[in-house]
Amino acid sequence: xxxxxxxxxxxxxxxxxxxxxxxxxxxxxxxxxxxxxxxxxxxxxxxxxxxxxxxxxxxxxxxxxxxxxxxxxxxxxxxxxxxxxxxxxxxxxxxxxxxxxxxxxxxxxxxxxxxxxxxxxxxxxxxxxxxxxxxxxxxxxxxxxxxxxxxxxxxxxxxxxxxxxxxxxxxxxxxxxxxxxxxxxxxxxxxxxxxxx
Numbered sequence: 001x002x003x004x005x006x007x008x009x010x011x012x013x014x015x016x017x018x019x020x021x022x023x024x025x026x027x028x029x030x031x032x033x034x035x036x037x038x039x040x041x042x043x044x045x046x047x048x049x050x051x052x053x054x055x056x057x058x059x060x061x062x063x064x065x066x067x068x069x070x071x072x073x074x075x076x077x078x079x080x081x082x083x084x085x086x087x088x089x090x091x092x093x094x095x096x097x098x099x100x101x102x103x104x105x106x107x108x109x110x111x112x113x114x115x116x117x118x119x120x121x122x123x124x125x126x127x128x129x130x131x132x133x134x135x136x137x138x139x140x141x142x143x144x145x146x147x148x149x150x151x152x153x154x155x156x157x158x159x160x161x162x163x164x165x166x167x168x169x170x171x172x173x174x175x176x177x178x179x180x181x182x183x184x185x186x187x188x189x190x191x192x193x194x195x196x197x
Contacts, residue, residue: 039063
């Protein structure tokens with residue numbers, strides 16, 4: 001018997017932004033779905049507009065599982081995770097161990113299939129970059145939503161994410177395209193969305 005699905009189905013229990021006031025609460029299952037959608041879209045944009053050769057479905061699946069290890073160690077806030085090099089290095093070890101625990105919960109014949117989408121050290125660099133960019137982009141949309149509802153606790157988060165995304169955009173024109181084409185509407189009201197149809 002395998003505990004893999006039991007772990008994965010606990011993802012809705014793991015809350016994000018736990019040390020901050022939130023107008024809309026978010027768990028890692030919701031976040032992973034959003035990252036999968038944006039990873040898929042980024043890969044498509046890269047292929048169709050910037051000469052990429054990625055598999056959008058593969059990007060989506062990696063995005064879907066990118067937080068799987070957090071069902072074991074929970075979601076550690078970034079200010080803690082990146083407080084200093086020693087903490088970051090040790091936490092990366094914990095993340096890696098948790099990823100291996102997830103894969104090892106599978107029947108033997110499926111482990112190799114999941115290693116390439118869950119184990120960070122086995123994910124191809126171009127897919128890792130797409131998923132990381134999608135992860136940051138989802139957090140950026142979260143900050144825009146919170147700020148729209150006058151939750152100014154997210155102002156500093158937005159400023160930090162703009163800087164991080166700017167670094168990714170230097171090598172990822174698909175991210176700039178995504179930002180220009182889609183981000184404005186992510187905070188639109190229902191009436192505004194219908195008006196665009």
